[in-house]
Amino acid sequence: MTALTVRDLSRSFGGVKALTSVSFTVEPGERRLVIGPNGAGKTTLFNTIAGTFPASAGSIVLFERDITRLASYERARLGLARTFQITNLFQGLTVFENVLLAVQATEDIGFALGRPMTTYRHLYDKAGRLLDTWGLAGVGCQMVKHLSYGERRQVDLILALAGSPRVLLLDEPTAGLSAAESVRVVAMVRSLPREITILMIEHDMDVALDLADRITVLHLGQLIAEGDRDMIRSHPQVNEIYLGTE
Amino acid sequence: MSFWVVHALNGISFGMLLFLLAAGLSLIYGLMKILNLTHGSYYLLGAYIGLSVVRGTGSFVLAVAVATLAIALIGALMERFLLRRFHLQELPQALLTFGFLFIFADLALLIWGGNSQTLPKPEAFAHSVHIAGIVYPTYRLFLIVVGLLVGAALWWFQEGTRAGAMLRAGVDDEEIARGLGINVSLLFTLVFALGAFLAALGGVLGGPIVGVYPGADFEVLLLGLVVVIIGGLGSLKGALVGGLLVGLLDNFGRTFFPELALFTIFVPMVAILAIRPTGIFGRA
Amino acid sequence: MLMLLLPYAVSSYYLGLASKILIFALFAMSLDLLLGYSGLASLGHAAFFGVSAYTVGLLTLRAGASAWLALTTGLLAAGVTGALFGLLALRTRGSYFLMITLALAQVLWGIASGWRSMTGGDDGLPNIPRPDLGLPWSLADTTPFYYFVLLIVAAAAAILARIVRSPFGYALRGIRESESRMSALGYNVWRYKYVAFVLGGLFAGLAGCLYVYLNRFVSPDYVHVVRSAEVLLMVILGGAGTLVGPAIGAGLIILFENVVSTYTERWLMALGVVYVLVTLFAPRGIVGLVQEYWRRKSAS
Numbered sequence: 001m002t003a004l005t006v007r008d009l010s011r012s013f014g015g016v017k018a019l020t021s022v023s024f025t026v027e028p029g030e031r032r033l034v035i036g037p038n039g040a041g042k043t044t045l046f047n048t049i050a051g052t053f054p055a056s057a058g059s060i061v062l063f064e065r066d067i068t069r070l071a072s073y074e075r076a077r078l079g080l081a082r083t084f085q086i087t088n089l090f091q092g093l094t095v096f097e098n099v100l101l102a103v104q105a106t107e108d109i110g111f112a113l114g115r116p117m118t119t120y121r122h123l124y125d126k127a128g129r130l131l132d133t134w135g136l137a138g139v140g141c142q143m144v145k146h147l148s149y150g151e152r153r154q155v156d157l158i159l160a161l162a163g164s165p166r167v168l169l170l171d172e173p174t175a176g177l178s179a180a181e182s183v184r185v186v187a188m189v190r191s192l193p194r195e196i197t198i199l200m201i202e203h204d205m206d207v208a209l210d211l212a213d214r215i216t217v218l219h220l221g222q223l224i225a226e227g228d229r230d231m232i233r234s235h236p237q238v239n240e241i242y243l244g245t246e
Numbered sequence: 247m248s249f250w251v252v253h254a255l256n257g258i259s260f261g262m263l264l265f266l267l268a269a270g271l272s273l274i275y276g277l278m279k280i281l282n283l284t285h286g287s288y289y290l291l292g293a294y295i296g297l298s299v300v301r302g303t304g305s306f307v308l309a310v311a312v313a314t315l316a317i318a319l320i321g322a323l324m325e326r327f328l329l330r331r332f333h334l335q336e337l338p339q340a341l342l343t344f345g346f347l348f349i350f351a352d353l354a355l356l357i358w359g360g361n362s363q364t365l366p367k368p369e370a371f372a373h374s375v376h377i378a379g380i381v382y383p384t385y386r387l388f389l390i391v392v393g394l395l396v397g398a399a400l401w402w403f404q405e406g407t408r409a410g411a412m413l414r415a416g417v418d419d420e421e422i423a424r425g426l427g428i429n430v431s432l433l434f435t436l437v438f439a440l441g442a443f444l445a446a447l448g449g450v451l452g453g454p455i456v457g458v459y460p461g462a463d464f465e466v467l468l469l470g471l472v473v474v475i476i477g478g479l480g481s482l483k484g485a486l487v488g489g490l491l492v493g494l495l496d497n498f499g500r501t502f503f504p505e506l507a508l509f510t511i512f513v514p515m516v517a518i519l520a521i522r523p524t525g526i527f528g529r530a
Numbered sequence: 531m532l533m534l535l536l537p538y539a540v541s542s543y544y545l546g547l548a549s550k551i552l553i554f555a556l557f558a559m560s561l562d563l564l565l566g567y568s569g570l571a572s573l574g575h576a577a578f579f580g581v582s583a584y585t586v587g588l589l590t591l592r593a594g595a596s597a598w599l600a601l602t603t604g605l606l607a608a609g610v611t612g613a614l615f616g617l618l619a620l621r622t623r624g625s626y627f628l629m630i631t632l633a634l635a636q637v638l639w640g641i642a643s644g645w646r647s648m649t650g651g652d653d654g655l656p657n658i659p660r661p662d663l664g665l666p667w668s669l670a671d672t673t674p675f676y677y678f679v680l681l682i683v684a685a686a687a688a689i690l691a692r693i694v695r696s697p698f699g700y701a702l703r704g705i706r707e708s709e710s711r712m713s714a715l716g717y718n719v720w721r722y723k724y725v726a727f728v729l730g731g732l733f734a735g736l737a738g739c740l741y742v743y744l745n746r747f748v749s750p751d752y753v754h755v756v757r758s759a760e761v762l763l764m765v766i767l768g769g770a771g772t773l774v775g776p777a778i779g780a781g782l783i784i785l786f787e788n789v790v791s792t793y794t795e796r797w798l799m800a801l802g803v804v805y806v807l808v809t810l811f812a813p814r815g816i817v818g819l820v821q822e823y824w825r826r827k828s829a830s
Contacts, residue, residue, distance in 0.1 A: 050714065076716035084714075090707035101704045104697050105716040111725060112697040120697060163716065281625040283632075331810075336625045337571050341766070341809045344573075344759060348802030356796065464755065468636045471629050479626065505647060508640030515637070519618040519630065 001064055003028040003167055003197035004049070009058035011041075011048050018044040019221045021058070026167075029194035033212035034201050037241055040218040042201045043085060046169050049199075050082045051075045062167060076105075081165035083156045085172045085201075089144045095155055096140040099127040102162035127162075134158050134188065150181030157188055161196075168192070170200040174207055182207065217241075248380040253497055259386035261493020262393025263456070266448035267466060268473040268485035269400055270441035276480035277437050279336060280329060283343040285445050286467030287350035292317045292446025293458040294358050297365050306368030314446045321442025322435050330434070347463065355460050365453030389451060396444070397486055404482055469496065472511055476518050478528025487526060542672040546744070547788065549676050551781045552683045553740045558764040558776035559690050560733030565762070566771030567694055568726045569706030570620075573628050573758050574635030575734055577615065580753025582608040582735035583742035584642065587655045597661030601739055608735020609728060616727040620720060623709075635758055642750040654749025661743055669743070679740055686736055691773060693729070702726055706771075760801065767808050769817025778816060 004026040011019040019041045026032045034042050047053050049060055051072030059068045067075050090098050100117075103126045118124070131137045136154060139147060144155065153173060160168060173189060174182040186207055192198065202208035208215075215232045217225040225235050232238055267289060274282045292313040299309035324346065332338040371385040404410040448466075449458075456462070469492060477488025492511060499510030518525060540548075557579060564570040582604035589595040589603055619630045642649045649655065660669040667674035693699055701722050704712045709719050742748045751757060760783065768779025783804075790800045812819055 052710065052713075071713070071718075073713045073716050073718050076714055082714055084711075088708055088711045088714075090704050090711065092707050093703060097700070097703075101700060101712070102715050104700065105712075109697055111722075113693050113699075114696060116692065116695040117697050117700055118695075123697075159711070159715065275625065279625065281629055328806075328810075337628070338809050338813060340571075340573075340625060340628055341762075342806055345802045345805030345809065348756075348759070348798050348805065350802075352796050352799035352802070356799075464636070468633060468640070468755075471633045472637075475630060475633055479629070505645050506641065507644055508637050512637045512641070515633065516618060519621075523618075523621040523630075524626065 001028070002026060002061075003030065003063060004199065005059075005061040006045075006049065007059045007061070009045070009048060009060065010056045011044055011053060012056050013053075017221055019048065022218070022221075022223045023058075024216050024223060024226060026197055026199060028197055031198045031211055031213045032200065033208045033215045034199065034218060035203075035208065035215060036218035039220070041221040042218055043171060044221075045218065046082065046171050046199075046201065050080065050169060076163070079163070079166035080169070081160040081163060081167070082169035083153075083160050083171055083173060085175060087149075087152050087156065089152060089155055089159070091145040092143065094141055094143055095136060095147065096127060096131065098144060098155055099130055099158055099162060100124070102159040103127045103130070106163040130158055130162060148181075150177050150184070153177060153181070153185055154188065157185070161192075165196060167197045167199065170198060170202075172201050172203060174202065174204050186211065251380055252382065253501060254494065255382060255386060255390075257494030257497035258490055259389040259393075259455070259493070260497060261490035262389050263448045263452045263489075264469055264473050264493050265393050265486050265489030266396060266444045266451075267470040268477065268489050269396070269482060270444035270448075271470055271474055272478075272480050272482060272485050273400075273444075274438055274441040275474075278325075278329075278434055279334060280325075280438075281336065281340045281343070282438075282441065283340060283467065284324065284346045284350065285343075285441070285470060286463035286465075287347050287354075288317045288321065288442045288445035289449040289452070289466045290354055290458070290463040291320075291350055292449030293365065293453045293462070294354055294449075295446075296450035296453055297358070297363060297458055300365060306366075309365070310447065310450050313450045314443045317446035317449075318439040318443040322439040325438035326435050329438075330431075347467070351460065351463055354463075358458075360460055362457055362459035364457045365450065367454040385454060389455075392451065396447075397482070400482055469511075472515050474525065475515055476525055478525030480529060481525070481527035484525055484527035545672050545676050547784070549672075549679045549744055550741075551784045552679050553737050553744060554761065554764065554780040554784055555777035556683045556686055556740070557734055557737035557761050558768065558780040559687060559773050560730045560737065561761050561765050562770060562773055562776040563690065563694070563702075563726055563733070564730040565765055566769075566773075566776070567699060567706060568702040568723055570723060570727065571628050571762075572619075572631040572730075573755065573762060574615070574631030574633075575730070575761055576753050576755070576757035577631075577635035577638050578608040578611055578731040578734040579738035579741070579757065579761075580635075580638065580642065580748075580750075581611045582738040583748045583752045584649060584655075586739050586742050587658050587748040588648075590658055591655055597663055601661070604739045605732060605735050608738065609732050612728040612731025612735075615731070616724045620723050620727060632755055632758070635753060636755050639750050639753045639755070642753055649750070652750060654747060654751075656747050658742060658746045658748065660746065675744070679744070682736070682740065686733055687773070687777070690733065694773060698722070698725075703771075756798070756801075759805070763801070763805055763808065765815075766813070767804070767815050769815030772815075772817045775815050775817035782816075 002025045007023050009019055009022045022045065034045065036042055048055050051070060055068055059066060061067065062075070062078055062080055065078060067078065090101065100123060103123050107123060109120070131140055134154060136151065136158065139151060144152060147155065157173065170189065173185050177185060182204070189211060200211070209229055212229065214226065214228055216223060217232065217238050219241055225232060225238050267285060271282060271285055274280050295316055296309040296313040299312045300306060328342055329339050332342070367385050371388045374381045374383050473485060473488035473492050476491060477484025491514065495510045495514065496507065499507035503510065561572065561575045564572055585607040586600045586604040589600045615631070615634050618634065619627055622630060643652050645651070660675060663669065669675045669678055701717060705719055705722055712719050738752065764779035764783050765776040767782060768777065769775025786804070787797055790797045
């Protein structure tokens with residue numbers, strides 16, 4: 001059983017073909033990197049897999065479950081988590097409240113209207129532990145909008161991890177970070193257990209090639225190459241596209 | 247038979263007024279993402295100013311010119327000095343325009359009083375004509391022609407000019423627009439003024455058949471909103487189709503169910519919302 | 531405490547005013563659930579206010595219904611309206627949502643105003659008696675009615691406070707901040723918004739029932755966009771997302787209207803001016819200004 005199977009996935013809007021018949025499989029525990037020049041369709045691929053946009057054609061299967069027609073929240077409930085390229089956090093809430101919301105989603109408490117949040121001690125504990133594990137307990141009380149960019153990226157990742165996802169989509173986790181912040185985020189990603197399958201978009205080649213098991217290359221919405229580091233490094237078409245860009 | 251023709255023409259001519267209003271709303275929203283609720287006031291003030299000019303000079307043409315340009319100016323000022331401060335913040339912009347709807351409503355009441363009034367028809371169109379076996383006022387036919395002409399002009403602007411292309415593309419491409427040499431901030435002000443101009447035009451032209459009275463601003467705003475809900479906010483085609491539809495429905499509603507007139511509009515609006523919430527020609 | 535002792539301190543005129551303030555405080559808090567907590571800016575909240583008021587009025591006058599029946603049916607009517615409008619409006623957001631809620635409510639106004647045979651048209655329905663709940667004090671008197679309103683509003687406010695502090699309330703806040711993130715976390719965002727919308731409608735309906743009993747009268751004004759705008763301003767002026775802010779905002783606006791109308795007939799213009807000023811200078815409302823003040827003070 002594969003973790004994620006994408007078959008003939010296409011997405012077009014307004015006459016623009018963002019993705020054309022992309023097919024690949026990701027094995028459980030794998031760290032798969034998706035690369036390609038700007039406009040290759042990487043983020044569209046992620047958005048289609050996550051359910052933000054519906055696919056125009058093709059199918060997506062998550063651990064034997066066809067999720068092509070499911071809404072994004074349903075896919076999340078099946079164990080698909082994601083981070084966002086552009087910061088997408090709850091800006092007006094504190095870091096702790098952000099994590100609390102992520103934790104609340106995983107525990108099936110439904111429309112709990114009657115009791116105050118504070119009585120749900122186990123949610124608080126779990127949120128606290130998450131922040132401790134990832135070293136952000138110190139900024140728990142701060143509002144997200146006051147955090148540094150690097151800290152926000154970390155919170156982004158924690159939110160995605162809160163539900164113990166089976167497949168994690170990381171959209172450019174180190175984009176815009178300083179070298180030191182990058183190191184911290186990369187360490188976070190590398191420390192993730194193999195129970196979590198990771199699909200990652202990354203522009204920083206050093207980071208990417210270091211973390212990845214296999215690499216999928218997209219260009220103009222189509223899959224043009226797939227293989228391990230060495231194979232991709234020496235792939236003629238890939239080199240042609242990236243000539244001058246490194 | 248002639249009964250239906252008369253009422254259909256009545257509905258269509260009224261629908262043209264609604265088209266003018268809705269086109270303005272859609273233009274402004276399509277380009278700047280501003281829901282201009284002051285639009286109803288632009289209609290009413292346009293009508294009142296037109297009324298005063300006609301009373302003072304006897305010239306309908308002058309009334310149209312003065313009213314539309316005055317309101318266009320007010321619109322330009324509002325956009326430039328108030329709305330621009332909240333660029334892309336939809337709620338504050340809507341609230342600002344809303345506040346002005348109230349201010350203008352009371353101002354109109356203060357200046358022109360609370361009585362219901364009508365604009366006199368211009369001499370050239372004050373008669374009736376024999377067509378298709380009925381006798382029909384030429385003024386309403388004139389309205390239909392004006393509506394079509396304005397529609398054609400707006401269509402040309404939207405499809406045929408660079409500025410129009412930007413309008414169609416929406417506000418996301420500001421960078422590209424600047425790159426193409428379009429002065430975006432000037433464009434915003436001009437388009438807003440154009441929207442206001444259209445509303446005022448509707449007001450003055452509508453004056454002879456709909457009348458000018460306090461509360462017309464809210465009524466006309468509501469109908470305008472229903473038109474864009476049905477036709478699609480930001481779409482010129484939607485404004486025309488929606489305008490004609492609502493015009494006909496409103497007319498038939500008033501004729502057959504005077505007490506429940508608004509039901510005839512409510513039902514299609516609900517239907518559209520249920521089937522296609524962004525309107526017939528709206529962007530999904 | 532102050533509220534309980536009020537009848538001993540002021541005349542019955544001011545007591546009536548206080549009742550009105552309490553009712554609008556509830557109305558504003560119900561909208562805060564939508565605007566402040568869920569990020570749903572509705573310009574048609576008066577729809578629920580008016581529907582319940584008309585239901586109570588019609589049942590009491592035409593069907594001779596008991597107060598209990600009228601009240602529960604009124605609330606039910608508000609809830610059903612909320613359920614229906616929610617289905618229609620909640621598939622959109624931002625300006626579309628604003629526009630649709632405005633249009634839906636205003637069409638209701640048109641029906642209330644036009645359907646003379648049913649609703650009395652613009653003249654409304656006068657002579658609606660105060661509820662007879664079998665209490666030893668007649669609610670037709672100002673003081674007992676004030677306590678009645680105080681009790682109900684306090685209870686409703688307590689329930690609202692409970693709701694916003696619950697996990698459901700937190701989820702609404704998350705939705706306000708970022709719907710897409712909430713979806714990505716696994717929340718069925720639409721369903722949360724829908725429940726909030728219907729709840730907001732119910733509480734607004736409760737306020738409407740109280741208001742029709744206060745005035746012994748209902749008219750299309752209850753459902754006009756001006757009414758929706760008024761309550762929206764109360765929420766924004768007080769401070770959206772705080773519950774207590776909108777209640778304060780309600781008090782301020784009612785008092786303001788009271789004062790303004792003694793000097794001039796131009797209260798609509800005054801309201802418009804306040805709207806513009808608040809949007810320009812105090813978008814976070816009074817509570818926002820106070821919070822800002824305290825933060826500056828503690829920073830220095």
